[in-house]
Amino acid sequence: MNGPDYSYAPLLFFAGIGAAFAVFSVFAASIAGPKRYNRAKADAYECGIQPSPHAEGGGRVPIKYYLTAMLFIVFDIESVFLYPFAVSFDRMGLFALVEMVLFVVTVFIAYAYVWRRGGLEWD
């Protein structure tokens, strides 16, 4: 290798511009922006919709959300593996088919557990 390798220099340059822009924006907003009071500004930010009410003192969130989210992830991961398999299963033959079936079976074992233990019942 002759001398230092500069092939990653644009990456560093880009990171520098990004950081500079973030710092500039924050300062520029505090100097140039108008400061008018609006009650919505004091609310919790929730993707532009009315924020859902929270109980005082760090109240509890229904655990149902968590179970649904978990189950979604299980099937999400499954589809992540199924897509590449579906695109090229003809090149991999029977072995890949058997492996995929085993993989789907393990996912369904988790599903059967959640179903039987009442994880799918909303109330």
Add this chain to the structure above:
Amino acid sequence: MAADSFVQAHIDYGAVAPMLIVFGTAMVGILVEAFVPRASRFWVQLPLAIAGMVVSLVVLVTISRGHEVITAGGAVVIDAPALMLQGTVLVLSIIALLAMAEPLGTRSPDAFTQSGASVPGSPAEANAVRLGATSTEIFPLTMFAVGGMMLFPSASNLLVVFIALEVLSLPLYILTGLARRRRLLSQEASMKYFLLGAFSSAFFIFGAALIYGFAGSLDFDAINKAIGTNGGMDGLLAPGVLLVAVGLLFKAGAVPFHSWTPDVYQGAPTPVSGFMAACTKVAAFGALLRIFYVAFESLRWTWQPVLAIVALLTMVIGAVLSVVQTDIKRLLAYSSITHAGFVLVGLIALNTVGISGTLFYLAAYGFSIIAAFALVALVRSGGTEATHLSQWAGLGKTNPLLAGTFSFLLLAFAGIPLTSGFVAKFAIFSAAVGHGATWLAVVGMAMSAVTAFVYVKVIVLMYFSEPAEGTAVVTPSALTGISVAVGTVLTLLLGIIPAPLFEMTQHSTLFLR
């Protein structure tokens, strides 16, 4: 086209069958949880889990003769050390699971809460108990952990090591938080273990990324070859090796990554502490052995002094802090830290004596610590476990059998002759002297003396004090009985006739690469 160059990895199913059996049993265990009525789950899950591990062990012994392969595209190596470590994990897990299952006359493992997800003392918890909720999930959880522990020392690729690390850790985080008694302490321990474990996993994976940047491969053999040829890139290699070591030393409970150990061992259900102290240590040191002896073999003169300092600190800090402990579980936790230091002394010996001594030490210590924690679980006071040392006063008079067995196990930890602890320490320290690290052996022996003082203090407390108020020993079923008996008898047998196990460990020192 790139897709045409797809090469299917060959998998030697015979060689990985023991792991597949354990994972398969875990899967069946989940289905049992889903479909078998509550009342009969315990007596389905326990025989299923034990049978799974016994069958796995039988298959392991069957394939162990002349069956050394690198399989799954170089990701898994089944060689003599891997077989030895997997066998050790399985045997230790069987007796640990027997102690964990102890139902004490109910239909559910006694040490575990029936409603882990509910707030301690809440109406939801009382309702779950009234409806007869069981804690039999611990069986599949344990099986997953055991499967991960078997993969951990046989993985030959940093990513597979990472996956095995997570597979063994995640069930342990949950098991830690499921104690029936002192649930807040247990949940705190679980949270601490999870957070610190996640940090150490992050360290490991970041180290693996740096090493990939250095070597262009995650395979141990390729990394080792790259260390020999890629000069002048130590900026990637050195931090990579150190970060990977942090992740592994955390699991092994070595100083300065030990601080979780006392809290977690104290908070976890007592038999789970025994399971972690025995089996997790075997798996973690197994992985350390393979990574440092195969992947970083060319660097051995560089990492050896670093690990020597870690070993020194681990022995000294574990021993010194065990002196001031007033809780028996914390005392055993600091004792396990000291023992991790002793094992590290064997690991850095860089010769076959050191490897075989390390393997012997891990097995011998495992049997003793599982029996010790199983006994701690039996001492009760006011409906909860009596873990404060003052509550152990006079146990020698009220329950001579328990006190006698526990004293014997403590003497084994101290390394008194005629126990496995003596033989194991002798093997480790002679390996250290053999490669010129006499100073480590001297420190090790001094620290043995310090811990011996701690153990003798407990024995004196049990035999020469008036019995404490309210402390009672519950009578266990045959499950704990077998677990303690096997652990204690093997502690004695390995101290008197260590030759058979030594022969096995001496034949298990050659890493396949």
